[in-house]
Amino acid sequence: xxxxxxxxxxxxxxxxxxxxxxxxxxxxxxxxxxxxxxxxxxxxxxxxxxxxxxxxxxxxxxxxxxxxxxxxxxxxxxxxxxxxxxxxxxxxxxxxxxxxxxxxxxxxxxxxxxxxxxxxxxxxxxxxxxxxxxxxxxxxxxxxxxxxxxxxxxxxxxxxxxxxxxxxxxxxxxx
Amino acid sequence: xxxxxxxxxxxxxxxxxxxxxxxxxxxxxxxxxxxxxxxxxxxxxxxxxxxxxxxxxxxxxxxxxxxxxxxxxxxxxxxxxxxxxxxxxxxxxxxxxxxxxxxxxxxxxxxxxxxxxxxxxxxxxxxxxxxxxxxxxxxxxxxxxxxxxxxxxxxxxxxxxxxxxxxxxxxxxxxxxxxxxxxxxxxxxxxxxxxxxxxxxxxxxxxxxxxxxxxxxxxxxxxxxxxxxxxxxxxxxxxxxxxxxxxxxxxxxxxxxxxxxxxxxxxxxxxxxxxxxxxxxxxxxxxxxxxxxxxxxxxxxxxxxxxxxxxxxxxxxxxxxxxxxxxxxxxxxxxxxxxxxxxxxxxxxxxxxxxxxxxxxxxxxxxxxxxxxxxxxxxxxxxxxxxxxxxxxxxxxxxxxxxxxxxxxxxxxxxxxxxxxxxxxxxxxxxxxxxxxxxxxxxxxxxxxxxxxxxxxxxxxxx
Numbered sequence: 001x002x003x004x005x006x007x008x009x010x011x012x013x014x015x016x017x018x019x020x021x022x023x024x025x026x027x028x029x030x031x032x033x034x035x036x037x038x039x040x041x042x043x044x045x046x047x048x049x050x051x052x053x054x055x056x057x058x059x060x061x062x063x064x065x066x067x068x069x070x071x072x073x074x075x076x077x078x079x080x081x082x083x084x085x086x087x088x089x090x091x092x093x094x095x096x097x098x099x100x101x102x103x104x105x106x107x108x109x110x111x112x113x114x115x116x117x118x119x120x121x122x123x124x125x126x127x128x129x130x131x132x133x134x135x136x137x138x139x140x141x142x143x144x145x146x147x148x149x150x151x152x153x154x155x156x157x158x159x160x161x162x163x164x165x166x167x168x169x170x171x172x173x174x175x
Numbered sequence: 176x177x178x179x180x181x182x183x184x185x186x187x188x189x190x191x192x193x194x195x196x197x198x199x200x201x202x203x204x205x206x207x208x209x210x211x212x213x214x215x216x217x218x219x220x221x222x223x224x225x226x227x228x229x230x231x232x233x234x235x236x237x238x239x240x241x242x243x244x245x246x247x248x249x250x251x252x253x254x255x256x257x258x259x260x261x262x263x264x265x266x267x268x269x270x271x272x273x274x275x276x277x278x279x280x281x282x283x284x285x286x287x288x289x290x291x292x293x294x295x296x297x298x299x300x301x302x303x304x305x306x307x308x309x310x311x312x313x314x315x316x317x318x319x320x321x322x323x324x325x326x327x328x329x330x331x332x333x334x335x336x337x338x339x340x341x342x343x344x345x346x347x348x349x350x351x352x353x354x355x356x357x358x359x360x361x362x363x364x365x366x367x368x369x370x371x372x373x374x375x376x377x378x379x380x381x382x383x384x385x386x387x388x389x390x391x392x393x394x395x396x397x398x399x400x401x402x403x404x405x406x407x408x409x410x411x412x413x414x415x416x417x418x419x420x421x422x423x424x425x426x427x428x429x430x431x432x433x434x435x436x437x438x439x440x441x442x443x444x445x446x447x448x449x450x451x452x453x454x455x456x457x458x459x460x461x462x463x464x465x466x467x468x469x470x471x472x473x474x475x476x477x478x479x480x481x482x483x484x485x486x487x488x489x490x491x492x493x494x495x496x497x498x499x500x501x502x503x504x505x506x507x508x509x510x511x512x513x514x515x516x517x518x519x520x521x522x523x524x525x526x527x528x529x530x531x532x533x534x535x536x537x538x539x540x541x542x543x544x545x546x547x548x549x550x551x552x553x554x555x556x557x558x559x560x561x562x563x564x565x566x567x568x569x570x571x572x573x574x575x576x577x578x579x580x581x582x583x584x585x586x587x588x589x590x591x592x593x594x595x596x597x598x599x600x601x602x603x604x605x606x607x608x609x610x611x612x613x614x615x616x617x618x619x620x621x622x623x624x625x626x627x628x629x630x631x632x633x634x635x636x637x638x
Contacts, residue, residue: 007226009234017310038306040299041254041266044230061233066254067306074253081234095313131375 005048006171007059009081013103014088015096016067019121022152023088024064027162032153039066042078049162051172058166068103075103079110084165088119089139091132091149097139104143115168116140118147119161124154183208190290195274198243198281200225210290212259213267225284231255231269242273243282249273254295266295326359326366327510328503332495336363339492344370349442351487352465354494357544360465361425363494368421373461376420379413384426392434393450396441402451412449414441418458427487428468428479435480442486462487497539497546501604502611504534507543511550512562520554529564532614535605537569595630599637602627607638 012020021039025031028045043064050057063082068075085107090096099105107114120136123129133149140147146164150157166172186193187209195204201224207214214228225232225239231252232239241247252269259265267288274285326337343350344367352360361380368378386394393402397412414422424430430438441447446457464487473479497504505526512523526534530553539545553566597616605611612634613623627634 007230007233016306036303036307036310038299038303039256040295040302041256042252043256043258043264046230061230074251077250077252080238081236083234093310093313135375 005057005059006169007061008083008169009061009063010165011063011079011082011085011107012065012088013085013107014067015090015093015098015101017093018088018090018096019150019152020086020088021064023086023119023121023150023158023161024062026152026155026158028062030155032155034153039064041066047162049166051166051169052163053167054172056172058169058171060162060165067101071103071106076106076110079107082107082111082114084115084117084168085111086117086119086161086165087140087145088121089136091120091122091136092125097135108143113170115165116143116145117161117164117168118143118145119150120147121150121152123149123156124151192288194225194228194286194288195276196225196284196286198283200239200284202228203283207288210265210267210288212261212263212265213257213288225286229269229271229286232271239271239284242271242284245273245282247273254291256295264292266291326362327506328500329506330495330499330501330503332499333503336492336494340366340370343367343490345372347461349461349487349489350463351470351489351491352463352494353470353491354465354467355496355540355542356467357542358494358496359543360467360494361423363492364421364423364425364463364465367463368423368461371421371461373420377417378421378423379417380423380425381413382425384429388431388434391431392437395434396437396447396449398450399452402449406451409449412447414447414460415456415458417460420460422460422462424462424464426466427464428466428470428473432478432480435483439480439483439486442483497542502535502606504537504539504546505531507546508534508550511547512554515551515554519551520557522560523554523557523562524560525562527559527561527563528610530562530567532610533564533567533569535611536614536617594626595632598623598627598630598632602632602634602637605637607634607636609634 012024014020016038017036021037021043022032024043024045025033028047045062045064047060047062048057049060063078065078085104087102087104088096104116108116118136118140120132123132126132129149136147136149146168148157148161148164150161152158183206185191186206190209192207192210192213193205194202194207197203235250238247238250242250249270249272251271254266255269256264256266268291270287270289272285272287273282275282276285326333326340328334340363350364350367352363354360364380365378368374381395383391393406393410393412395412395414397410397415398406400406400408437447442462445459446455448455470479470484470488474481474484497507508526512525516523534546541548549567549569550562552568553562557563557566598612601612601615602609604615609623609627610620613620616623618626
């Protein structure tokens with residue numbers, strides 16, 4: 001039997017300190033570090049994942065991007081050919097919801113067919129999830145995209161986040 | 176030395192690596208001697224196709240096709256970071272170029288890899304500090320509890336302000352904040368909003384003195400397309416933007432009289448009409464107004480509508496000037512040093528005793544805003560780890576009662592009686608701390624001690 005494996009590029013977007021790198025490290029390596037180390041440029045990670053409904057296998061090439069202060073041709077090259085973006089929002093900081101800084105519009109312009117999934121990160125720092133959840137879903141609804149509350153620290157919903165991404169791939173939807 | 180050897184030497188010496196792929200995108204040559212960390216783990220440099228060696232290209236297949244088809248010459252990916260076998264982060268720029276080295280008719284892809292580790296490491300350090308500071312600030316600003324603590328100070332005047340905020344935050348009442356310029360009226364308004372049930376909704380701040388009179392109505396109430404020459408589309412006003420939240424009208428005393436009537440109508444009816452519209456819009460906002468003017472006098476001078484004054488003056492609070500906040504000036508100064516530590520000067524960690532005395536003796540006409548500017552300026556020029564008195568450049572405005580405007584009353588004046596009173600007041604203000612009390616009176620510690628001894632005053636009675 002010939003099993004297809006689809007290699008897909010996923011971009012992690014979000015303002016600095018939202019937890020993009022921590023989510024990737026938790027998902028790929030199962031680890032979390034308290035110390036914040038700001039990312040420069042881009043770091044690539046790989047992980048294989050199957051769609052739970054169809055069993056289709058995906059090789060995810062995860063592009064952990066630095067916070068993009070200035071959008072240039074070089075930055076646009078980072079976005080090229082992405083099948084999806086995970087937009088990471090820090091639930092403890094309103095400023096991480098600043099749409100312009102996240103570069104969602106530029107990402108969609110580069111990849112009009114790409115899937116978007118929103119992660120409301122750092123739930124471990126919240127007293128109550130209720131308000132954060134409604135704000136996150138209201139924000140994601142603007143792009144008609146799914147959203148999930150996550151914590152890279154505790155691992156809450158981190159796997160589910162990437163499963164949502166895989167489920168949003170056209171190959172997974174077709175079958 | 177042949178050309179190949181020369182090229183190899185150049186490549187090694189300049190910290191560049193290369194990989195050459197044929198038209199089937201199979202590797203035909205490479206040299207990673209100077210950047211061994213770049214190769215994916217378990218991937219030999221001499222084998223594989225372009226996708227194995229450069230997973231960065233996955234998803235960019237059309238781009239590679241356009242290189243091979245001569246539609247594109249090159250494509251660059253900057254600052255790709257890789258974890259080396261020694262667990263260090265390395266950075267590289269990748270340049271993908273079309274080539275026809277092997278067969279002129281068929282193109283392949285040449286990838287040049289430039290080591291950028293040392294440049295990026297320096298950039299990373301700077302960015303790290305900046306982002307850490309920004310993270311801290313934005314996280315604190317997002318926490319309502321912090322804002323209450325942001326009103327720093329232990330003096331009775333500050334405690335009264337805190338108590339006022341806690342009492343009124345949960346009510347929907349209109350609030351009038353009064354106080355001299357720089358006393359933090361905008362901060363107090365934000366704290367009230369953040370502690371109120373409206374905190375999840377917008378806080379819209381408008382400085383009435385900053386908007387030209389001709390634009391204020393359209394800014395506040397919005398307009399319909401065609402309402403005036405340049406109104407090319409509908410625009411929401413700031414009042415509508417604040418729906419559900421708080422509208423903060425700073426410098427309300429500067430609002431033109433013509434607009435005061437419309438604002439009053441809005442406050443009474445909770446409804447308004449945009450410019451050029453006949454439709455009434457209903458919004459739910461809480462109003463907080465602020466002024467540094469004496470509105471009572473403005474009413475008497477016909478500069479401010481009496482009915483609007485009564486409407487906004489439901490609950491009011493006068494924020495204390497810094498000169499009435501006792502030693503809080505030092506607390507605030509230290510807070511600003513902490514806040515500006517990373518941004519301005521990492522070396523400076525505090526205030527020298529002489530600087531503390533100088534800060535305590537100043538009358539702060541510009542209040543907290545002036546203090547922040549003075550500290551920021553001092554941190555820029557400070558040469559040591561503590562700010563010295565000489566680093567503090569205070570404004571040339573003389574302190575009130577500084578001597579020049581004093582006139583001897585016709586009935587006479589008891590110098591000794593007043594001297595004693597001033598010494599007592601200084602001791603009271605400074606809770607018996609002699610150095611601080613001396614600074615308040617512009618005296619050296621020795622002179623101060625001599626004078627309190629003369630009047631038989633005991634500092635312990637004031638501690």
